[in-house]
Amino acid sequence: MSGILFANALYFAIGVGLLPLLRIAGDRATLLARLPLAYLVGLAATGIVAAHLALVDVTLGLVELVVLAAVVLFLGLRRVRGPESASNRLSLAPEPPWSRALGAAALLVALVLLGHAFATYEVRPLLEWDGWAIWGTRARALYEFGGATGPVFTSEVYLPLQHPLLLPSLEAIDYRAMGVYDPTLAHVQLALYAIGFLLAFVALLRDRVPFALVGLTVLALLSAEPVLKQLSTNLADVPLAFFVSLGLVGTGRWLARGERWTLVAGTLFLGAASLTKSEGLVFALAALLALAPFARGRLRELGLAALAVALIVLPWRLFVAIEDLPIVEYRFRNALSPGYLSDHSDRVEPAVRGLGGEIFTWDWGLLVPLVAVSLVAALLARRHALAALAALWTALAFLGLVLVYWISTIPIELALVWSGDRTIVTVVLGAASLAALLAGEALEGSAERASSSGRDGRREARTQGALVPGGTGATEDAASRRPARPDGTAPASLSPP
Amino acid sequence: MIRVAVAVCAALALLSSALTLPDTWRWLADQRDDLERLGPADRVQAPGFNNRLPVGGFDFFRANIRRGDKVYVLARPGTTVRGVDFPTGARTFARYYLLPAIVVERPEEATVVVGIGRDPAELGLDYKTELREDDFYVGRVSDPA
Numbered sequence: 001m002s003g004i005l006f007a008n009a010l011y012f013a014i015g016v017g018l019l020p021l022l023r024i025a026g027d028r029a030t031l032l033a034r035l036p037l038a039y040l041v042g043l044a045a046t047g048i049v050a051a052h053l054a055l056v057d058v059t060l061g062l063v064e065l066v067v068l069a070a071v072v073l074f075l076g077l078r079r080v081r082g083p084e085s086a087s088n089r090l091s092l093a094p095e096p097p098w099s100r101a102l103g104a105a106a107l108l109v110a111l112v113l114l115g116h117a118f119a120t121y122e123v124r125p126l127l128e129w130d131g132w133a134i135w136g137t138r139a140r141a142l143y144e145f146g147g148a149t150g151p152v153f154t155s156e157v158y159l160p161l162q163h164p165l166l167l168p169s170l171e172a173i174d175y176r177a178m179g180v181y182d183p184t185l186a187h188v189q190l191a192l193y194a195i196g197f198l199l200a201f202v203a204l205l206r207d208r209v210p211f212a213l214v215g216l217t218v219l220a221l222l223s224a225e226p227v228l229k230q231l232s233t234n235l236a237d238v239p240l241a242f243f244v245s246l247g248l249v250g251t252g253r254w255l256a257r258g259e260r261w262t263l264v265a266g267t268l269f270l271g272a273a274s275l276t277k278s279e280g281l282v283f284a285l286a287a288l289l290a291l292a293p294f295a296r297g298r299l300r301e302l303g304l305a306a307l308a309v310a311l312i313v314l315p316w317r318l319f320v321a322i323e324d325l326p327i328v329e330y331r332f333r334n335a336l337s338p339g340y341l342s343d344h345s346d347r348v349e350p351a352v353r354g355l356g357g358e359i360f361t362w363d364w365g366l367l368v369p370l371v372a373v374s375l376v377a378a379l380l381a382r383r384h385a386l387a388a389l390a391a392l393w394t395a396l397a398f399l400g401l402v403l404v405y406w407i408s409t410i411p412i413e414l415a416l417v418w419s420g421d422r423t424i425v426t427v428v429l430g431a432a433s434l435a436a437l438l439a440g441e442a443l444e445g446s447a448e449r450a451s452s453s454g455r456d457g458r459r460e461a462r463t464q465g466a467l468v469p470g471g472t473g474a475t476e477d478a479a480s481r482r483p484a485r486p487d488g489t490a491p492a493s494l495s496p497p
Numbered sequence: 498m499i500r501v502a503v504a505v506c507a508a509l510a511l512l513s514s515a516l517t518l519p520d521t522w523r524w525l526a527d528q529r530d531d532l533e534r535l536g537p538a539d540r541v542q543a544p545g546f547n548n549r550l551p552v553g554g555f556d557f558f559r560a561n562i563r564r565g566d567k568v569y570v571l572a573r574p575g576t577t578v579r580g581v582d583f584p585t586g587a588r589t590f591a592r593y594y595l596l597p598a599i600v601v602e603r604p605e606e607a608t609v610v611v612g613i614g615r616d617p618a619e620l621g622l623d624y625k626t627e628l629r630e631d632d633f634y635v636g637r638v639s640d641p642a
Contacts, residue, residue, distance in 0.1 A: 102507075109514075116522060120529040125543035132544040137593040144564075144597040157602050158592060184540045213503070216510035223518040228525065365513030370506055377502035439506040446499035 001122070001185060003177035007062065008039070008192050013069040015042025017076030022268070024261045027081040033207070036199035037265060043170065043196055044243065044272035048312055050169035051275050055319045057147025060169070061176040095210060103211030107202065110219040114195050117228050121187035124232055131234035134160065135168060136183055142172035143181055154323050161325040164316050166275040167236045183234075190231050190239070194222060197242040200269075201433065204249045204262060209440030217436035220370065221245075225363040226425055236277045241426040243273035244283045245433035248393060251291055251305070252437050256386045260301070267305040271312030279404065283426055284309050286396035293392075294385035334407040347412045351405035354416035355398065358424040367432040374435035374442070381445025383438065390434045397427045548577060550590045551613060554633035558611045559595060561628055565641030566598040569607035571634075573614030587613055598641075610636040 015038030016031075018024070024041070025031040046068075050060040060068075126132040141152035148165060152158050171186050178185065198218055205214045221227065231238040250266020253259060270287055273280035288306045295302045319325075334340040359368060371390070378387040401423055408415050535543065545552035562568060570591045575583035591611070592600045601607050610617035610624075612634035617624065624636040 106511075106514075109518075113518065113522065116525050120525040120532075123533040123535070123540075124528060125532065125535065125540040127543055127547045129548060132593050133589050136544070137596070140593070140596050151599050151601075152592075152596075155599075155602075157588075157600050213507055213510070216507055216514070219518075220510040220513040223514045223521055225517055225521050225524070228521055232528070362516070365517040366509045367513055370509040370513060373502055373505050373509060377499055377506060380499045380502060435506060435510075439503045442499050443503050446503075 001178075001188070003062070003179060004174045004185060004188055007065060007173055007177035008043075008189070010062075010065045010069040011042035011046050012039045013042065014046055014072050015039055017069070017072035017074070018042060018045055020076045020079040021072070022264050024265055025080075031080055034203050034261075037203035039192075040196035040200040040242075040246065041265065041268060043193070044268055046173070047166040047170045048272060048275055050173060051165035052315045054142055054146075054148040054165050054169050054172075055315055057145075057149050059146040059176070060173055062173075065173065065177075099210050099212040103213070103215030106212070106215030106219040107198070110198055110215070110222050111195075113219075113222060113228075114191060114198065117194065117232070118188065118191040121191045121232055122185060124187050125184045126234055128233040128235065132183070134163060135171075135234050135236060138163065138165065139168035139171035139175070139186070140181055140183070142168050143175040148319070154325065156326060159326070159328055162278050162320065162327045162329075163236070164275045164277065164280070164313075166272060167239055187232065187234065190234065193239050193242060194228070194231060197246065198222065200246050200265075201249065201436075204246065204253060204265065205436055205440065208253065208257070208444075209436050210443065213436050213439055217370075217432070220365060220367060221429060221432055224365050224367060224428075226421065227429070230422060230425060235422060237422040237425050240273055240276040240280050240283075241429040243269045243276055244280065244287070244426045245430045247273060247284065248287055248430050249433050249437055251287060252386060252389055252434055254301075255291055255294055255389055256383065256437070256441050258298070263301060263305055267308050270305075271309045274309060274313040275316060279401070279423060279426070281313060282400040282404070283397050283430065286393050286400055290389050290392035290396055294388060329409055330404065330407045332407075335403055341406065344406060347406050347408075348402065350412050350416065351402045354412075354420050355401055355405070355424055358421050359428055364428055367428055367435075370435045371431045374438035377442035378438040378445075381442035381449070383441045383445050386434075386438060386441055390431060390438060393434075394427060394431045397430065401427065545590055545594065548586065548590070550577065550586060551633070552594075554613055554631070555590065555594050557628075557630045557633050558591070558635060561635045561637075562595060562598045562609050562611075563641050564597045565608075567601045567606055567608045567641070568595055568598050569601055569604045569610045571604070571610055571612045571615045571617055571620065573632075608637065608639045608641050610634075610638065612636070 016035065018041050019031055019034055019038055020026060022041075024037065025034045046060075046065070049068075053060055126136045137152065137158070141150070142148065142165070145152070148154075153161060171189060174186050174189050175181050201218050201221075202214055227238055227241075247266045247268075247270035250262045250264075250269060252266075254263035254266065270284040274284045288302065288309070291302055292299070371394075375387050375390060378384075378390075404423075405412060405415055410418070539546075542552040542556070544550075545555060558568075568591060570584070570588045572584040572587040577583055577586035581589075588600060598609070604610055604620045604622060610620060610622065614632045615634070616629075617627070617634050617636035622636065622638055624638060626635075626637045628635040
């Protein structure tokens, strides 16, 4: 256990170094405020590097990880500026004590739940078929052989071969850190993913969204039955959903506020998602496509983000092409073939019905109504771009999944039974994660509208602003035209005095 | 109106947790109660037992193969709990359980043939050694490279 915890402490250290290097935090105070983001940033970045190195049979063990952490931490901390300027300060606007208390209580409950999950995961062996047959086999093979050029990753005996290597690479590091192959203890890594998700979610939203909303939303996400149940199976669907959700929150906040640091963090998470499962690329592409129509004047930044995601996934796609890895379940080119799609159009209706049925189930609690109401709130507050992003991404992600089932060669009923409840997790979790941002932005929009309606309105805005961390008065459109600081922090006018 | 909608969001999130958290908590607790009793060997064998695969036979195989071995799995007909045929299920489990040995597709590529309910002798290969334990067979063709 100590080995796996040490490896994860190193992921955190790498994340701390990367925050300044990626301009997510430029000065000490900002670094401290965004520290909860560090663990998952480090996990994602290390997973990407380890997955790429595995393609050329280079092993990332504990010694290499220590060196990497030391170098990244040294370089990162050298970039950190001293005491922050007042305009950069990430101070939180006054928020009613009940809101902070409610948010803190919800986060505490969520952490207790994750502690409970941690205790279960550490005694839960690999049980579910795909958990050992696909993901467990790949992780163990990376641990045993040190790389991905052998038959386990290239021979048709080991089909399916199309799954990317981020999750198995991280588990292989854990085995090396423990010095033994222990597939039960490796489940602890999955619980740490969830804790990292919680911390990153809070870090991305807490200075924009009332703490009560942040805490209650993340608790609702993690409490939903499919999340911790499916996470325990060692399948990659929930880690994928975590990365995509954070990618959406980061890029969504950039869309609403023009803060470059959230775009950088969001892009990293979308890149990690595209290396976690093949569908990750579909979901990342859906996010970038959904952002494009509303990022007027900022298409260069968005283009760079898209390029970064493409560069992250490129080595894996090259490996797939060079090794000519067969994908027996579907062929991407069929998605572009009108003839094939027409011939198999009888699969669409059951796919839509099956996947839709997985969304509208009580297992998710009230996450779907939460998304709907947050969309209404954002539209009422004229946060049209953000609302459109949420709606468009959800539609594109869902249609992307339908397309995958459409071109799949597995009988549709069987395909849905095998994986429908898993693949839908990212759609639900991604949309629900945006709900907190939508609601927070709606509140701020409400304050702005009040402030623009005269003196009385300004007084009211101050009252309302007390509910809005970082409440300002900037409209979404104005914010979208305003450049972010070079260090990626919020423009001064977005920070409360 | 906006503030009402946001308040509804907070209420929905709270209510959602109230609806789902107890079941999630209970499921985690039940899993822990059931699984913490397992010993180290049980945990290693759990994937096979959970899918009704003959783990004892695979332990016999594992004791008689080495790193670098190429293994051909010769399995009796039948089905598994996943609905896939037994030879495919057995081969899939061998891929995982017999690592760092590698499973191969054709017997002529193998350094070792393992049989489940079938004797490797029926393949007509020339074996250096042949071992048997109940319905499980290990026929070694050559040493690993």
